[in-house]
Amino acid sequence: MKFSPLLTELIEALRCLPGVGPKSAQRMAFHLLERNRRGGAVLADALQQALDKVGHCQRCRTYTEQDVCDICASPKRQASGVLCVVESPADIVAVEQSGQFHGRYFVLMGHLSPLDGIGPADIGLDQLQRAFSAGDLKEVILATNPTVEGEATAHYIADMANSCGLHASRIAHGVPVGGELESIDGTTLAHSFAGRKRVE
Amino acid sequence: MKFSPLLTELIEALRCLPGVGPKSAQRMAFHLLERNRRGGAVLADALQQALDKVGHCQRCRTYTEQDVCDICASPKRQASGVLCVVESPADIVAVEQSGQFHGRYFVLMGHLSPLDGIGPADIGLDQLQRAFSAGDLKEVILATNPTVEGEATAHYIADMANSCGLHASRIAHGVPVGGELESIDGTTLAHSFAGRKRVE
Ligand SMILES: [Zn+2]
Ligand SMILES: [Zn+2]
DSSP states (O other): OOSOHHHHHHHHHHTTSTTOOHHHHHHHHHHHHHHOHHHHHHHHHHHHHHHHHOEEOTTTOOEESSSSOTTTTOHHHHHTOEEEEESSHHHHHHHHHHTOOOSEEEEOSSOOBGGGTBOGGGGTHHHHHHHHHTSOOSEEEEOOOSSHHHHHHHHHHHHHHHHTTOEEEEOOTTOOTTOOGGGSOHHHHHHHHHTOEEOO | OOSOHHHHHHHHHHTTSTTOOHHHHHHHHHHHHHHOHHHHHHHHHHHHHHHHHOEEOTTTOOEESSSSOTTTTOHHHHHTOEEEEESSHHHHHHHHHHTOOOSEEEEOSSOOBGGGTBOGGGGTHHHHHHHHHTSOOSEEEEOOOSSHHHHHHHHHHHHHHHHTTOEEEEOOTTOOTTOOGGGSOHHHHHHHHHTOEEOO
């Protein structure tokens, strides 16, 4: 004997969430059914809505339910001539909170990882190449994570930028090695941006 | 600048899950959108279905999408004359896996906890009283958790049963003090059932 069919399905379905095993899934299902049906209904709806409507910005690849995200739709941002390359949409939020950057972004949605079979096309570098070739950029700031893969990805993109005659700089001071960009405070990130160095 | 409205709503909504903070919620939302949209759609649907249809069994209070759960609907189980009182629907699954019990259940959906304002009516004891008075029971097995609250609840129910002229027994050997019934293996539970003692 197990739980009823619909409860069993809910427990199974909750396991698609990262870090959720059978016991957590069961605890979540009971919690929603017993103590927070309203929250559960809001979650079911928000999840359905997001899956139906949230896609990637056609220009920077961040998550948005529009064709083009708010930052990419801003003429001032577009006219800045500066592009910041980050690994994740969460990194945009972190950089924006530092208040030190007023240009555009490009989100890789990951980093180069040959061992996992993740190559340039998988992180949108063909699209980034087209942005580099468009002629409206004067600098590319490489704000990938300060990890081995993030550094390797930054160097790869710096080479692409240099080939197009663009300055590429890497954010520098204050980012702890091995850390994750999105968990760093705004002040530290502001220092990182101010102390960026050109990648040759 | 934050995430897009629908993504922000999804991250907020995921926080209704127990043990999920802002960072976990964000990681979950990204994971669903980026790597498992199919799993997310299944989850949204399973959650909606469960919220719409899963309620409590009219007889034993466990979760079911029927009026009466499969165990309560079994004439053999009903005719056994033995009722096992547990705290949670998960405990039924644990007891069933021990293979030692063939009677009916009653699920408290909690335990007495005066400090939290949880009294007899909140754990269905008025309904349990009616079952005791119906005249078709010969024994009540108290399988609440071996915690302070579980023991107090068992004693309270034993008194109710004795007042109705019913034998009440408490599962005993093998259940570690301070543990949770649902995490105990079937063999240990089988010993617990075999070694049960009458509560006077
Ligand atoms: Zn964009
Ligand atoms: Zn039932």
